[in-house]
Amino acid sequence: MDREMQPNGLEPYLSELSGRLNQLLQTDGLHLTEIPSLHMMRATATSEPIHSMYAPSLCFIVQGAKSAALGQEIYHYNPTTYLVTSVHLPIKSEITQASPEVPFIGLHLEFTPDQILDILQHTELAWPEESEPGSGIFVGKTNSQLLDALLRLVKLFDQPAEIPILAPLITREILFRVLQGEQGHLVKQFAVIGSQAHAIAKAIQLIHRDYSKPLRVEELAKEVNMAASSFHKHFKQVTALSPLQYQKRIRLQEARHLMISEKMGAADAAFQVGYESPSQFSREYARLYGLPPKSDLKQASIQ
The missing domain is CATH 1.10.10 (Arc Repressor Mutant, subunit A)
Known part of the structure; x- marks a missing residue:
């Protein structure tokens, strides 16, 4: 998204985040960090759809754009918005805006229900009303308070000795800002025991x-x-x-992981994740990934 199109107040934070992360991330791919709950992604080109399991997490974009599909719904987000998954969800994601000149840069911050419960217990935020559960995924609007906290989290990489003390505090602040948002109840609901x-x-x-x-x-x-x-x-x-359907997604994703990372054969991977019929596994695999296992793995090895 062009800087001119960004809401007032976001530009200074996004500009500094972009500068710092472009220096920090020199290669494409997933980058783990000294903060265990935080990892980063850089890409200089758009991507094919990627199937993966998202833990409860906040997904921020500093440059570029991305989409996340769950069921029949597609969620688009960019530097002015962020994605939240409140429970483990099988997401099909796709980087939709990236180039060598302006790489895609995203931050993925995982959290736990206990962190949400702790915030509810120690602040005056309203507890969620008892009602039917809402969606485990949503897109929220980024604001300057969120980006300010995110920038301070990234700045900790300049002072790694401070990470053990300050990173949990800043992460708590980021979660607090999300809970304050219009859709904060969609995160709170999963932390309340008995709901x-x-x-x-x-x-x-x-x-x-x-x-x-x-x-x-x-x-x-x-x-x-x-x-x-x-x-x-x-x-x-x-x-x-x-x-x-949820269990099937987990089985198929885990089987693909076994075949790619451990070079396991399709039949062995199928049995490993709980399939009794290799032919059924092959059919369901092709339905999800668009190709039968052998063809999909061959294509993945070329990429």
């Missing part, structure tokens, strides 16, 4: 833990103290997927 949203978050954790085992939705609903019908409805409200 329906918290029950869905617990169910998501259980699916992750046992994704290779057969999923019995009725038993999972009982595990989180919900009726099967309402559980199915609320799960889809949060994730845009049914529990079985």
Whole structure:
């Protein structure tokens, strides 16, 4: 997005962030940092869709633009907006604006429900009202307070000895600013023990833990103290997927990871993640990734 089109107040922060991160990130790809919850991405070209599991996190863009798809919904964000995933979600993302002259630069800051609960307990922010769970993903509007805190977090890389003390404090401030926003309740809801949203978050954790085992939705609903019908409805409200579709995404992503990183054969990877039929695995893999496993891996090795 052109600087002239940015809302008043954002330009100074984005300009300094761009300058610092362009110096810090000299190569394309994912960059881990001394702050365990923060990693960065740089790209000098737009990307093909990438399937990955997003942990609860805040995704900021300093330069360029990106889209994230969940179910039938596509979320677009850029330096004036940010993406929030409040629970683990299988996202199909795509860098939509990047060039060698102005690389895409993004920051990904993970958080936990306990961090959100701690903020609610120690501030005067309103607790979420009991209601049906809302979506586990949304796009919010960036403001100068958020960018100021984000800039101070990035500046800590100049003083690494200060990171253990100050990074948690600044991260807490960033989360506080997000909770203050119009859609802050969509983050708060998953931290409140006893809420329906918290029950869905617990169910998501259980699916992750046992994704290779057969999923019995009725038993999972009982595990989180919900009726099967309402559980199915609320799960889809949060994730845009049914529990079985969600488990399938985890299995397929993990199988692809095994085939690429560990050079595992398709049949072995299928069995490893819980498939009993390699042919079913191949069909569902092609439906998600657009190619059967062998062809997809061949193409991935060329890129």
